[in-house]
Amino acid sequence: MIQTVSDLNDLKFYGKKVLTRVDFNVTLNDNIIGEDYRIRMTIPTIEYLTKRGAKVILMSHLGRPRPTTTNSPITDRKYSLAPVAKRLSEILLVNKVTFATNCIGQIAQKKIDDMNMGDVLLLENLRFHREEETNNSEFCKQLASLADVYVNDAFSTSHRKHASTYGTPKLFDTRVGGLTLKKEVEYLSMIRDNPTKPFTLIVGGVKIKDKIGALENLLPKADSILVGGATAYTFLKANGTNIGNSPVDDEHLNWVTNALLKYRNKIILPTDHIVSRAQDSPSVSLVKGDIPDGMIGFDIGIETSQQYSNQIAAKRSGTTFWNGPMGLFELKHFANGTNDIAKTMALAYWRGSKTLIGGGDTLEAMKRAGVSEGEVSHVSIGGGATLRFLAGDEMPGIDILQE
Numbered sequence: 001m002i003q004t005v006s007d008l009n010d011l012k013f014y015g016k017k018v019l020t021r022v023d024f025n026v027t028l029n030d031n032i033i034g035e036d037y038r039i040r041m042t043i044p045t046i047e048y049l050t051k052r053g054a055k056v057i058l059m060s061h062l063g064r065p066r067p068t069t070t071n072s073p074i075t076d077r078k079y080s081l082a083p084v085a086k087r088l089s090e091i092l093l094v095n096k097v098t099f100a101t102n103c104i105g106q107i108a109q110k111k112i113d114d115m116n117m118g119d120v121l122l123l124e125n126l127r128f129h130r131e132e133e134t135n136n137s138e139f140c141k142q143l144a145s146l147a148d149v150y151v152n153d154a155f156s157t158s159h160r161k162h163a164s165t166y167g168t169p170k171l172f173d174t175r176v177g178g179l180t181l182k183k184e185v186e187y188l189s190m191i192r193d194n195p196t197k198p199f200t201l202i203v204g205g206v207k208i209k210d211k212i213g214a215l216e217n218l219l220p221k222a223d224s225i226l227v228g229g230a231t232a233y234t235f236l237k238a239n240g241t242n243i244g245n246s247p248v249d250d251e252h253l254n255w256v257t258n259a260l261l262k263y264r265n266k267i268i269l270p271t272d273h274i275v276s277r278a279q280d281s282p283s284v285s286l287v288k289g290d291i292p293d294g295m296i297g298f299d300i301g302i303e304t305s306q307q308y309s310n311q312i313a314a315k316r317s318g319t320t321f322w323n324g325p326m327g328l329f330e331l332k333h334f335a336n337g338t339n340d341i342a343k344t345m346a347l348a349y350w351r352g353s354k355t356l357i358g359g360g361d362t363l364e365a366m367k368r369a370g371v372s373e374g375e376v377s378h379v380s381i382g383g384g385a386t387l388r389f390l391a392g393d394e395m396p397g398i399d400i401l402q403e
């Protein structure tokens with residue numbers, strides 16, 4: 001088990017500088033923050049620390065900024081964390097929140113020297129230094145020199161062996177997990193190792209490749225798997241159904257065929273579809289069974305949606321894990337299946353089953369359906385990290401806390 005902030009004596013934090021890795025990799029459009037769940041989910045840890053008199057120094061990456069030429073500095077301001085610092089200060093009303101325009105060096109140090117107990121400082125995007133991603137030891141030393149204690153509350157970036165997640169914590173005697181990281185590890189371990197039965201898996205979205213590792217682990221444990229989204233067409237093709245011009249992941253058709261052979265009694269595929277000639281075509285229709293040539297499936301059909309909903313809502317116990325939307329939910333006329341699943345997930349939660357959703361687009365889909373974060377047992381915001389954890393892959397950022 002990982003040690004977390006709450007396992008340590010309060011004196012470890014009193015007046016201490018606590019370097020905390022968070023994942024503030026949010027979507028930014030013209031400096032406007034989209035979904036801010038990743039910011040809000042770090043509040044329990046930040047407040048835990050500030051209430052104990054810590055000076056909380058937050059570090060994060062944002063996006064994947066790259067240099068324009070091999071040796072030029074990385075300075076693309078559209079990746080600046082400044083708007084995030086602003087949002088954080090609006091959320092943390094009682095704490096003073098400041099921002100340092102560089103994550104290391106004199107600029108960072110000066111801001112830290114000015115901090116009082118209970119203050120929060122956000123450092124500028126770690127990836128403005130290419131040494132972050134290469135886990136450069138000199139860069140790790142510079143980060144480590146800023147503080148006394150290290151905390152990781154960034155589950156969603158813990159699959160990366162970067163300076164802030166791996167090399168830097170190594171240099172601290174005291175390195176622990178944050179409260180949200182702990183909750184994430186507990187829920188995902190439950191699903192991976194010992195899901196409360198009956199265990200229903202809802203798989204949608206586009207990319208099969210990223211999910212294979214997780215599915216290898218989860219398929220044997222699941223009682224039923226409801227497949228939707230673009231993923232469904234590859235399964236249907238493997239099953240011999242005509243899928244018209246719907247997208248197929250031919251590269252993984254073999255894997256899907258084998259999975260179907262092995263788990264045919266558990267895997268449930270759509271029986272009808274919302275189809276159209278193109279996503280922007282005004283004419284949309286509902287077909288049962290085979291999808292005619294020239295047509296593309298964009299959502300699960302009404303019968304499928306009802307069948308899936310019945311399965312999910314019938315449960316008053318057990319676990320349901322949903323990863324990936326059922327269709328192109330960004331467009332209203334292809335959002336019905338996804339909306340139904342989201343609402344039924346909420347119903348299952350209220351009736352007493354454990355419900356988990358994974359992935360940023362699934363959270364967005366759920367919210368668009370009018371279901372709030374409070375109507376699901378756990379929101380896992382890691383995309384790649386969640387799937388890798390479920391696959392049983394190593395998680396350097398978590399493993400280093402246990403060493």
Ligand code: 3PG
Pocket residue numbers: 023025063064156157160382383384385
């Ligand atoms: C994510 O959004 O999945 C994490 O923040 C990690 O980002 P990365 O894939 O750019 O490392």
Ligand code: MG
Pocket residue numbers: 383384
């Ligand atoms: Mg990612």
